[in-house]
């Protein structure tokens with residue numbers, strides 16, 4: 188499947204930065220599989236079903252976007268699906284080191300899968316899922332940083348603190 192890329196991550200929750208990478212990825216690939224890496228040892232704020240739902244809500248009725256969960260190695264999942272390309276976003280220099288390590292390890296594991304990178308748009312380079320959660324937990328406004336359905340779910344999970 189040459190015109191398909193997989194976009195893996197924890198997406199806890201999906202942010203507008205992730206959405207931007209998927210949307211721009213769709214200018215290059217016919218289809219993108221957004222793949223939630225399920226790590227039983229990692230505590231997440233949103234469970235697998237919620238994370239799938241939030242990603243689906245971010246791309247309503249777009250048949251080019253598929254949302255899946257996977258466990259185990261990303262390259263093994265790619266091989267099972269016949270996917271050859273991993274898409275990742277690069278926000279800043281600090282991302283480079285981890286991404287370089289991840290892509291190199293994946294290459295070491297298999298030469299059937301390669302990685303390509305897109306620079307995150309400048310309006311999103313500072314956004315991360317944990318920062319978004321922290322802002323909401325402290326009563327801040329994340330409008331424009333996450334898709335609207337995600338903002339509503341965050342507010343339901345972390346109601347605004349009473350003003351003192």
Ligand code: COA
Pocket residue numbers: 195196197198199202203204205208224259260261262276277278289292293307311314315316317318
């Ligand atoms: N815009 C906004 N935020 C972004 C972003 C973007 N374009 N790209 C990444 N981020 C943020 C995420 O929100 C997340 O923020 P947080 O740390 O505050 O939660 C952070 O960057 C890292 O997120 P993510 O891209 O999801 O990376 P990850 O480290 O959680 O996931 C996997 C990396 C899932 C790709 C990797 O662990 C994996 O492949 N796991 C499967 C097992 C495997 O094969 N391991 C590799 C062996 S080498």
